[in-house]
Amino acid sequence: MAGRDRDEKQKQREPERELSKHHVSDGLHLRVCAIIIPPLQILLDNSSRDGIFFLSSMLYLLLDVLFLYVPLINEEAKCLTLDKRVKIAALVFRSVGDSRYLIRIYVRIKDGWVKSPPLRKLLGLAVCVLPIPQVAILLILPNTRGSNSLKTLTVLNGLVASQYFPRAYPLYQMYKAINFVNVGNMRSMKRHSLSFVHIRAKWMLNIFGYLVASHIFGAFWYYFSIQKEIECWIYACKSESGCEFSTSCVQSTHRSITLFKNLCPTNPPNTQVFDFGMFHDALESGMQRSTKFSNKYLQCLSWAIRNLSSFGSNLKTSASGSENLLALVFSICGLVLFMYLLGHMQTFMQNVGRDDNIRVRMKMINFRLILHEYGLFEENHEMEKKIKLAIKSKLADDGNYIVENMFSILSLEEARSFVDEIKCALFFDKLKKVDGLQHKDDLVLKKICKHLKPVLYNESSYMIREGEPLDRMFFLTQGIVLIYDSSGFSRTVEVEEKNVLYGEELINWVETASSQESNLPFSTRTIKSHSLVEIFAIKVTDLQREVSLERHNVNNMLNDIEIS
Template sequence: MIDLPYLIVGITFIILTVVWWKTARDDKEALVVFTILGLFGIIGVVPIPQIAMLVLLPRMKGSNFSEGVKIMNTLIVLQYALRVYPFYRICKIQNKEKLDKSNISKSYWVSGAINFVMYITACHVLGAFWYFFSLQREIDCWIHACKSENGCEISTLDCDDHKTFKNITLLNDLCPINPSNAMIFDFGIYLDALQSGMLGSTNFPQKFLQCFSWGLRNLSSFGSNLKTSTYAWENLFVALISISGLLVFIYLLGHLQTFMQTTSRSVWLHQKTMPQIQLMLSEYKLPYHMGSVIWRTVQDRLEDDKYYMENIYSLLPDKLKSDIKLHLFLPLLKKEPMDEELLKEICEHLEPMNFNGINYIIRQGEPLDMMFFVTQGIVLTYTINNGGSSSTSRLEKGDYYGEMLLSWAVASTSFSNVPISPQTVKSQKKVEVFAITATELQLVVAKFYNKILLGSPDTTQMKITVANS
């Protein structure tokens, strides 16, 4: 019989292994590893021990029957050892995947479902082994009873049409089950299976549920209620149950702890970043739908330790940054008589700059080396005349400075004649601007230079207008 839960997991593991194998064709070492893993998955799915049992056991007679059962049980144990690895790999992959923290409950339900399937499968496997070992222990007792009786041939225990063991009283006396006698033969943990009559029953649902219930109860209690005999393999089986139960408990406890930590971190990130995101939406006047996109992006980036949050904008991907800059600055640049595609390219190259306190951004009489847009704070501009008098103005959110660089970048092919700033520009307290340097602006315009020269008459006239403005 093939376990349906494992069949699903095993096929999934084989498919994943094939995908890994294809992606690692150039890596010979990885190719060998994935090939071996694929073979393990196939061996785990195919019911080799069960087929061998159906073919070989009917041919085994006498004492060889008990030995054959032990060999078959050993093969089944080895196969289930191979079956554990695909479960481990799939759980490891699931835990390593980046989770969408906006839907964290759903993500952990998937992982929890996989762990639950693992637990149910473990209970089923332990119950199945208990059934097989109970049958084997009863056969061992029969063989022991037959050997202790003079004239008893072990071959008479075989179920065939030629020989039938008639001395049922001998088996009842030397293999007492109900009531049991541990002084004669101690069945240990297998006594319940024998007393219930489960081994002789043909009711499969009853057998399955009884074995599953036994595995569930004893795995959950770490096998603490099991009273064993002195039989070595029985004690090893109980030790395996106790260790397995403990490992499952530790694993589930660790998974729960990870879930709690991730949930707490998600709440902390929400409390920390949501006010900043709301402030950003308000300050930049961004569409509301951008808020959810920004929130998911910030969460994913902050989960990665290589990202450090200077501000919300610094964590956004290039595409989202581009959308924000177009939303903020393209309407302002459209006031300039220039090609719209060129204006979009200029927006793409704007980068944020932050000033804390009073700082000189541009000085009067020095080369005008940047054009910038104010997004937060107040910027003062003033001109000092030769007579000592000055005129002052202020730039606030939505204002920009250095537009004369646009006409210079279109008309000039050299950086030597960059315009001189007629004013001094100074930040007040905390200021955020988006700026593009004169050099970068000239390079951007150069990309469109052929389009301007070879464009339509309207575009050529636009160039002349900008150059003379």
């Protein structure tokens, strides 16, 4: 009947479990969709909205660079045109991606920004949604004209590059959160596994940071290479009187195409005529004139990865100050990313080796034998799991730690949370069989168990001497002891029957003695360790406190009954 009832209850719970699974699955799908489609983030709760916002920011940070690939060079007319397909894709992704900032502003105002709006955060979000690349790259750059165009290009470059800082800030926050979590201070039993996960996350995040940096620097390399050729056009136009410079392919201006081709050769470039510096390879490849996006993207990404990994040492710059500044930033970023990546890679490999060492050491420890020796194995599988976690956490800190007995387990800082549980499992049933404690309340026996402290005695150490006051009661759990008295009687006791009790005469003494440690009974025998001995001892003061406290409570109850 019990089995049938259990089956019926399980059948009743199955629809609830299925509903719960569907609910979790729907929530996961919504989060994934909210990363790709930011307007859905308004449907999320506050606890998950921030994490989804960070992931969405990482995704759309990668897509923002599409604007830098929009400009194309019309080699025949020596003017600037736009790649329509990349332009449409960039505008769509930018418009969809910017909605996450509008939603974030709305949610922040709704949650309390109306009363005390943090101006710095509000300005940061506002800057992120400004259409800087749309205006600078799609409108101003293709229609630049006049002798002061270089100043215009410098301002545009500053605006486009500066907006990447607030838009990349969520990536920095996530990077900081993962890199600066101090797992070592956690008191959890899972500290080692958490540490390993965080180190692996740091390593993967740094590789991702390397790729993101290469992705962005490669796009800017392409964008600045076009501007470098425009700079050459301006230089060529100044060398001829009456030349009117313009990047537009629509506006009709007076300029010599032949002059541009002679003074700005790109295939191949001629450094004697004009030095294109670090953009020499980009212009020679002719990718600025190609509409094959995948080819130019992979070329730029490959160039950025190779130069970041070499800290920009292979960059050959011209005398241009802005170009040298760009090369300096490139080199510093490559060095910083490499240092972080190398450091976390080294830490990751060390932890992999330490994890392998822990697995080997855990296999060498016979947990079942240790627990079986103390009578804990058959019915304490949860205890075994807790002990294994504590030992694993200790081995993560000290790979040479040796586990021999229960003392080596209970002395662990990591085992502090369940030490009392182990003691009760070891001695509670034993105490219930001791004369004088058989009728004690279970709570008193559990308190006595908690006061039992593990003690180790080396070989040939005196544990109790005959004629000395008996100040403690203890269980002998491991080892061999020699017991003798002045009459010549002696015997050797080997722990065959587990948890042998000594000093049980103290139980009768504490029942009648006063609260002072006076008139303690004297030991009638000497107990000496014959090998390494492990005991669990309780001081007479602790034993007397717990027993007398129970007696005091019983007397108060009797007095209350008499009064009533």
